[in-house]
Amino acid sequence: DMQMTQSPSSLSPSVGERVTITCRTSQAIYTFLNWYQQKPGKAPNLLIYGASNLQSGVPSRFSGGGSGTDFTLTITNLQPEDSATYYCQQSYSTSWTFGQGTKVEVK
Amino acid sequence: QVQLVQSGAEVKKPGASVKVSCKASGYTFVNNGIAWVRQAPGHGLEWMGWISVYNGNTNYAQKFQGRVTMTADKNTNTAYMELRSLRSDDTAVYYCARVWQELVRGNWFDPWGQGTLVTVSS
Numbered sequence: 001d002m003q004m005t006q007s008p009s010s011l012s013p014s015v016g017e018r019v020t021i022t023c024r025t026s027q028a029i030y031t032f033l034n035w036y037q038q039k040p041g042k043a044p045n046l047l048i049y050g051a052s053n054l055q056s057g058v059p060s061r062f063s064g065g066g067s068g069t070d071f072t073l074t075i076t077n078l079q080p081e082d083s084a085t086y087y088c089q090q091s092y093s094t095s096w097t098f099g100q101g102t103k104v105e106v107k
Numbered sequence: 108q109v110q111l112v113q114s115g116a117e118v119k120k121p122g123a124s125v126k127v128s129c130k131a132s133g134y135t136f137v138n139n140g141i142a143w144v145r146q147a148p149g150h151g152l153e154w155m156g157w158i159s160v161y162n163g164n165t166n167y168a169q170k171f172q173g174r175v176t177m178t179a180d181k182n183t184n185t186a187y188m189e190l191r192s193l194r195s196d197d198t199a200v201y202y203c204a205r206v207w208q209e210l211v212r213g214n215w216f217d218p219w220g221q222g223t224l225v226t227v228s229s
Contacts, residue, residue: 001169029213030213031211031212031213032212032213032214033213034213034215034216036152036216038152043202043218043219043220043221043222044144044152044202044216044219045218045219046215046216046217046218049207049212049213049215049217050209050211050212050213050215051212053212055217085151087151087152089152089154089215089216090213091213091214091215092213094166095154095166095168095169096142096154096157096214097154098144098151098152098153098154099151100151101151101152
């Protein structure tokens with residue numbers, strides 16, 4: 001089974017800072033990697049698909065990169081509304097899987 | 108606008124079955140698949156499987172093989188997920204999501220339904 005490891009598991013940056021979340025897969029997956037944002041009590045929301053493509057309507061301070069086994073989600077100029085849990089998800093293998101999540105609490 | 112609206116919360120006893128519905132609107136239902144993802148309280152997201160609405164083909168996570176059935180009714184634009192032999196650790200919020208597919212970018216989920224809480228308790 002494809003293993004996915006997100007890091008860090010949590011972080012507490014300040015407003016205006018830049019953060020990078022990493023997602024590593026146990027096998028190479030080209031760019032079949034997506035990122036979602038989930039706020040408490042809400043359904044997840046797509047941010048990035050195909051590793052680096054910004055979903056329509058998502059602020060440009062969100063960006064994704066990487067290929068193969070190592071991927072990043074970067075948020076620049078952090079805003080209070082970016083407090084959420086972020087998940088990566090791969091669709092390369094037959095069984096699609098999510099990372100364990102990274103909780104971001106903006107101070 | 109594109110919307111997925113799920114059925115309401117359910118309370119079930121261990122050993123029972125639950126069937127959650129997901130009604131799609133705002134797009135051509137047969138053009139996309141529907142995935143199901145669940146989230147146990149305080150835990151992360153877990154992919155359960157997906158169905159191609161176009162041809163009815165399904166792909167289930169191994170963990171749920173034999174216990175889950177996903178269907179789609181093209182006449183009512185509604186997808187269903189039935190989970191049988193419920194256990195207490197099946198207590199979770201169950202989400203449906205529209206599946207996008209591209210050969211070079213893979214598959215992703217957008218948008219998601221609002222979620223359906225299924226509680227399994229004796």
